[in-house]
Every structure is written in structure tokens, then in C-alpha cells.
Amino acid sequence: MATVNKKQLYIESYGCAMNFADSEVVATIMAENGYATTNDEHDADIVFINTCSIRDNAEQRIRNRLTQLRGNKKRNNELIVGILGCMAERLKDKLMEEEKLVDIVVGPDAYRDLPGLVAEVDDGAKAINVLLSLEETYAEITPTRLNSNGVTAFISIMRGCDNMCSFCVVPFTRGRERSRDPQTIVREARELFEAGYKEVTLLGQNVDSYLWYGGGPKKDFKKLTDEEREHAVDFAKLLEMVAQIDPSLRVRFSTSHPKDITDDVLYAMAKYENVCNYIHLPAQSGNSRILDKMNRTYDREWYMQKVERIREIIPDCAISCDIIAGFCTETEEEHKDTLSLMEWSQFDFSYMYYYSERPGTLAARKFADDVPLDVKKRRLTEIIDLQNEISRKKNKAREGQVVTVLVEAESKRSKDDWMGKCDQHIVTIFPKENYKKGEYVDVIIEKSTTTSLIGKAVGLNKTMNGIQIEEEAVNL
Ligand code: SAH
Ligand code: SF4
Ligand code: F3S
Numbered sequence: 001m002a003t004v005n006k007k008q009l010y011i012e013s014y015g016c017a018m019n020f021a022d023s024e025v026v027a028t029i030m031a032e033n034g035y036a037t038t039n040d041e042h043d044a045d046i047v048f049i050n051t052c053s054i055r056d057n058a059e060q061r062i063r064n065r066l067t068q069l070r071g072n073k074k075r076n077n078e079l080i081v082g083i084l085g086c087m088a089e090r091l092k093d094k095l096m097e098e099e100k101l102v103d104i105v106v107g108p109d110a111y112r113d114l115p116g117l118v119a120e121v122d123d124g125a126k127a128i129n130v131l132l133s134l135e136e137t138y139a140e141i142t143p144t145r146l147n148s149n150g151v152t153a154f155i156s157i158m159r160g161c162d163n164m165c166s167f168c169v170v171p172f173t174r175g176r177e178r179s180r181d182p183q184t185i186v187r188e189a190r191e192l193f194e195a196g197y198k199e200v201t202l203l204g205q206n207v208d209s210y211l212w213y214g215g216g217p218k219k220d221f222k223k224l225t226d227e228e229r230e231h232a233v234d235f236a237k238l239l240e241m242v243a244q245i246d247p248s249l250r251v252r253f254s255t256s257h258p259k260d261i262t263d264d265v266l267y268a269m270a271k272y273e274n275v276c277n278y279i280h281l282p283a284q285s286g287n288s289r290i291l292d293k294m295n296r297t298y299d300r301e302w303y304m305q306k307v308e309r310i311r312e313i314i315p316d317c318a319i320s321c322d323i324i325a326g327f328c329t330e331t332e333e334e335h336k337d338t339l340s341l342m343e344w345s346q347f348d349f350s351y352m353y354y355y356s357e358r359p360g361t362l363a364a365r366k367f368a369d370d371v372p373l374d375v376k377k378r379r380l381t382e383i384i385d386l387q388n389e390i391s392r393k394k395n396k397a398r399e400g401q402v403v404t405v406l407v408e409a410e411s412k413r414s415k416d417d418w419m420g421k422c423d424q425h426i427v428t429i430f431p432k433e434n435y436k437k438g439e440y441v442d443v444i445i446e447k448s449t450t451t452s453l454i455g456k457a458v459g460l461n462k463t464m465n466g467i468q469i470e471e472e473a474v475n476l
Helices: 017-031 056-075 086-091 093-098 111-122 170-174 182-194 226-231 235-243 263-271 288-293 300-313 332-345 362-366 373-397
Strands: 007-013 035-037 046-051 080-085 104-106 127-129 152-156 199-203 250-254 278-280 318-325 349-354 402-410 417-422 427-431 440-448 452-460
Touching (some): 007 017, 017 035, 017 080, 017 111, 046 056, 080 086, 086 093, 086 104, 093 104, 104 111, 111 127, 152 182, 182 235, 199 235, 235 250, 288 300, 288 332, 300 332, 318 332, 318 373, 332 373, 402 427, 402 452, 427 440
Parallel strands (some): 080 104, 199 250, 278 318, 318 349, 427 452
Antiparallel strands (some): 402 417, 402 440, 440 452
16 A cells, blocks of 8 residues: 555654653654654654754753744644653643644653654644643653664663652653553564564663563552562563563663662673673762762762672673752862772763752752853863763773674765674774674774774674584584
8 A cells, every 4th residue: 555645743852861762662653643753853743853952052942842842833833742751741732822833731651642642733723732641651652763773773662760869850741650551561672573673671760770561650569569579570570571582682671770779780781792781870979978968869989889799790781970069069079089089999981960950859859950051160170071081991991802793884984984882881893894883893993982983893793693603513
């Protein structure tokens, strides 16, 4: 059947990987209702912007994008503009009042309602659904992979967050934490593998608190009934289930919370060659008083013990970090504690920000945002400079080593080179020769920069590519 006359949907995503994964669920819901996705916004009957509220500048970027979209709407009077995701959830109908071109506002748990909301707009109304849910995980919806390299894919394993870090807007925009049925996760990963994908990243705001007990809001393991407990699946178990799909399928996950990561998870990582040696373990600060004020529920020593434990159980495990500079009341000494924690931990890389007050959060209600902007920026620069120095040094130390790279795409800089990531999640570039996308290639590192390794292929990695080591034939 020809697919002519299908209506066209253009989706643009901002923010974290969970938002990008959600857009792929949205694409499936819309496809089932007669919409094909397009990469050309000017071709579209509907434009959806999946938004992020994590920092003020994330929201500003989206406001600027909406201003640009006014031109599209002028050219096409029928164009429907929908705001999805965290900013929709945070601002609700206010967003419609402030941004006149917006027709639909829909929060992260209401995507199944999108076809209905579009129908309301077709009837000449504006439409909104920002209800949060205690159960929704879109478990059985197979995401439509958008802008995919055909090699790596994200899989959402849980939604929401119950942690209430005082600086963070996510619990307000994404609602209560709930885990997705593990069978649907394994099925999705297996189908990806069968379709030629070689790497899945299991996604959640706090994957270590994943716990399936039959569905519904997060419960403490101790509070489960005997029956629930018998069938319960925690993150370590889920990781094993996904790792066992096939030894040639790489498994990654993000994000780990220092308060929740367990030895069981570390042992599972060590046991399976295809579970990558990489943990994103945000510290946020290196000072215990600030960590307490952030409501992170661990202190500097606890964090350091976790890093030590990781290095004990998985010696070549890369660790990355998130840091916030200039949180409320942070002194110069306390900032120095962050620098010294970074120095001690030797993170392979970090995502670094200065504190941005978010309306409605505990910190906004209770603490003054009292570190002046120029001080926040200066502290952030010191943090970034230090991280760059550490990353440069750590990558330099990999020169001469052989790493296994999963080829993802052509290098952006040269069509003669491949780009992929090594087990430790560091971007690695090497000449293509006859290697192909989706293959695991052993690469000897010859050069490095702050953000990447550069080398030359020495051959296919037999174990990860599932190549049998040939036994010599014996004729009796
Ligand atoms: N769930 C993850 C983090 C998700 S948000 C975790 O707990 O680690 C990603 C990062 O954005 C956070 O780790 C934090 O470093 C940063 N962030 C969150 N809120 C922020 C704020 N108000 N100002 C600056 N950075 C913030
Ligand atoms: Fe935000 Fe904390 Fe939840 Fe991460 S764990 S999403 S920082 S509240
Ligand atoms: Fe942003 Fe929402 Fe993710 S606020 S970081 S898109 S959960």
C-alpha cells in the first residue's frame, strides 16, 4: 500500500536521553493514528517540541525556538504546534497564555492522549493534558527509532523520580518513580538486537532504585508482600537479564545514584563482558554540608567509598560525574572541596553547570540563591579547567593501549574515518579501512585529546563479534 497523503509530524527533542526516548514513543502513538514522521519542519502538519526545564537557559532556548516557529505558522496557517515534556508539565496552561502559537500542551505521562488532543485542535480548540500518573510506563509501546544510527538505542526502564534533591525540578515535571515490566524491556532489547542494533542503554533518573514487583509506584523492597518479593526484579537482576540476550549486545545504563548503587550491580558488570565498564555517578558537590543541603542523602566520604568499591570490583571502570557550582550558601572552601573530590576521583569526564534556581523546588522555597553570578561562573570555570586537565591526562594514559570500539557512524571530521565508543564510553576515531558500521573493532590508541582517542584498527574483536575461534580440524 502506498503511504501517500499521510499527515506529517516533525518532532524536535531537548534535554536528557529520557526525553529523546519519549519522543520515539510519541512517534509510535502518532504513527498508529496516521502520522508519518518527517525530518523537514517545513513539510510538517504538526510540530512537536519535547522540552526540558532543568535549568533556566534550557527553557530560554525553547522560548527562542518558539519565536522562530511563528514564521512557520505564518506560512502555514493550519500548522499545529504542540509542547511536550518537562516545560509543558511545569508551566501547564500558563505556557499557552504566554506563547500564543502553542495549540497543545502535554505532559510526559499523557502521550497516549495525543491523538485525542490533536482532534480537539482540529475542531478549533486548544488542548491540554498534564496529568501525571503512578503507573504509566508506556511498557508495551515499541518506540519508532528517530535519527537512529541503527547501532545504538535507548530503552526507558523506569519513569519519574522520588528523590527530591533540593535543586531539581525533575520530580515535579516527571512525577513519582515507577518501574517498567522487565519482560517488556528484555523484549524491546531483543527486538533491537534482531534488527541489527549492537548496544542498548537502559535509562532512568536513578536506575539503581529500579524495582519491579508487579507494577505501580515505587515501593521499598522491605515493604513488598511475600508474593511480590518472590517475583521482584531489581536493577542487578534486570542488567543480567538484558546482558544474557546475546554476548554481542553491549549494555550500558544511566544514571546511577551514589546512595543506591549496590555491589550486586558492580558484580553483574564484572561478570558480563558485554556490560560496559562505565558508570555515570553524579556527585554534584564534594562538600558534605552542601550535599546535605542538596538533599542528596550521602556525604563526601560515602561518595568516595563508592568510587573505591567500583575500582575494586571493576578495575578499568570509567566514571563520569555531574557537578553543580555555586549552590546556595556555598563558600570558597566548600567549592575547593569539590575540586579536591574531582582530583581524588579522577573522573574520565563530567557534565558541569552553575546552579540555576528552579521555581517550586525545595531550594527555591527555602534557601536564598546567594552566590553572585560572577562567582558561580568563576567557580564553574575552575571546575571545567580541572576536569579538562584530568580528562586530557587520562586519555593520554590510554595511548599505546588496545580498546574495543563499536563502530557507530562516520567521523564528523573525515569521511575516511569511523567514530565509535570504547567500552569506557570514550569517543574513538580510526581510519575506516574495510571495517563496517556495527562491528566491534580492536583499535590501538596512538593519539588523544581531552574528549577523544585516535588510533588505528588492529583487527575485529572476536569475542564481541561472536566469531568462533577455529579449532584445528582433526581427522581420525
Ligand atoms: N537523575 C540524575 C540527574 C538528572 S538532571 C541524578 O540524580 O544524578 C542532570 C543534571 O543536571 C544533574 O545531575 C545536575 O548536575 C544538573 N542540574 C539539575 N538541576 C540543576 C539546577 N537547578 N541547576 C544546575 N544544574 C542542575
Ligand atoms: Fe533530580 Fe535528584 Fe531525581 Fe536526579 S535524583 S532527577 S537530581 S531529584
Ligand atoms: Fe530536562 Fe526533563 Fe530530562 S527537565 S533533563 S528533560 S527529565
